[in-house]
Amino acid sequence: MAYSSGINNAFLHGYVEEDIFMLPQDGAPIQSGKVCKLKRSLYGLKQASRQWNQELTSKLLAYGFSQSQHEHCLFIKQSAAGILILLVYVDDVLLTGPSEVEIAEVKHFLDSKFTIKDLGPAHYFLGLEITCTAGTSITQHKYARDIIQDSGLTTCKPASAPLLMGVKLSNHHTDPLSDPGSYRRLVGRLLYLNFTRSDISFDVQQLSQFVHQPAQAHIDATVHLVRCLKGISDQGLFFPYF
Structure with a gap:
């Protein structure tokens, strides 16, 4: 079983490394002509996401997790009960493991x-929609x-x-789209759909090869693919329990 959590005001937990100053809000009890020096990140700072990631990573490592060198948002912790796996995307956390107590x-x-x-x-x-009945289904x-x-x-x-039978797509079409x-x-949305739709x-x-200069034939083929999805939109991945 996987469990989901969200971290409140994530970017406000990061500490800034540079000297960053800001004008005080109107009505703040600060002497005229003075400015505020930031100690922590704020939403809107270009480094806010990086500082938050560093803060979260340091806390997880201190707790005993190891960070994957291949996927930095993946953390693994070995325990007596088995392996705890924690996946993080910005402020969304997915956690799974064999022990409900350790989770x-x-x-x-x-x-x-x-x-x-x-x-x-x-x-x-x-x-991703996740259901657990005789296995884990992800759609x-x-x-x-x-x-x-x-x-x-x-x-x-x-x-x-x-894809349309007999249609061969190429870069040599002479009718480029007015709105590529x-x-x-x-195509970008369909690429994201690939997570669970290997079919x-x-x-x-094939369609992603023509994003630089798409033509009418390319958008027609893409629309046809979306029409195909209409009949099989509920398909996905299934991992049975053994």
């Missing part, structure tokens, strides 16, 4: 250092439905195959 201890530790919002068993994390059903709706294809007939940004945004990975990879 509760980690959450208590984080709450004592930063104040967290305990969201209980994870059901939704960064657009992006809502995310896929949002793509379909935003593309204006809610009432369309689902396509039976991802719309194509790039749609469309090849097609999305």
Whole structure:
């Protein structure tokens, strides 16, 4: 079972390393002509996210976690009960392990250092929908439905195959799109959908080759792929329990 938590006012926990000054708010009891020197980060500072990450990492390492050298947002802790795994994305935390007691201890530790919002068993994390019944199912059903709706294809007939049969895409089309940004945004959303939809990975990879100068044929193929999703938007990954 994985558990989800959110850290309140995350960026305010980081300490600034540079000398940064700010004008006081109107009405603050500060002598005229004086300024404030920041001790901690504020939202809007360019280094706020980095300082927060350093502060969180230092606390987790001190608690006994090891940081993955391949994925820096992944932390692992070996204990007598097994392995605790903590995944963090900015201020969202996903925690899993074999011991409910140790998971509760980690959450208590984080709450004592930063104040967290305990969201209980994870059901939704960064657009991923998680259910645990005879195994763990991870889908992006809502995310896929949002793509379909935003593309204006809610009432369309689902396509039976991802890409149009017999269509060969290339860089030699002579009808470039007047708004290439719309194509790039749609392909970008489909790339994120790849997390749980390996069945469309090849097609999305093909479409992503033309984001520099997309043509009408490319957007037509992309819309066709979205039509295909309409009939299978609830599919995803399933990891059975053994």
